[in-house]
Amino acid sequence: MQLLNADEEVKHLPGWTSGGDFITKVFRFDDFAQAFGFMSEIAIIAEAMNHHPEWYNVYNRVDVTLTTHDAGGVTEKDIELARRMEQIVARKG
Numbered sequence: 001m002q003l004l005n006a007d008e009e010v011k012h013l014p015g016w017t018s019g020g021d022f023i024t025k026v027f028r029f030d031d032f033a034q035a036f037g038f039m040s041e042i043a044i045i046a047e048a049m050n051h052h053p054e055w056y057n058v059y060n061r062v063d064v065t066l067t068t069h070d071a072g073g074v075t076e077k078d079i080e081l082a083r084r085m086e087q088i089v090a091r092k093g
Contacts, residue, residue, distance in 0.1 A: 006074040013082050022067035023074055023082060027089065029060045038062060038088060045084050051077040 006018035066078035
């Protein structure tokens with residue numbers, strides 16, 4: 001897997017920031033049910049991709065960190081999963 005420049009990649013992902021070898025974002029929802037619903041949708045996508053996020057949920061907040069551990073940084077898998085997250089949030093308004 002080819003490593004990508006995380007600083008460059010987050011320029012195309014609204015609200016995402018780079019930590020060098022990872023990208024991260026905090027998603028906020030109206031309530032816990034919406035946050036959990038988002039996580040459930042992403043869990044299905046992530047499992048199909050065989051690429052799983054590091055995330056943390058409290059009430060209406062979901063903190064997400066993406067990195068490809070076996071590559072040692074950010075790869076296209078991380079960017080694709082971030083894009084899918086953005087698509088789901090946009091679709092739900």
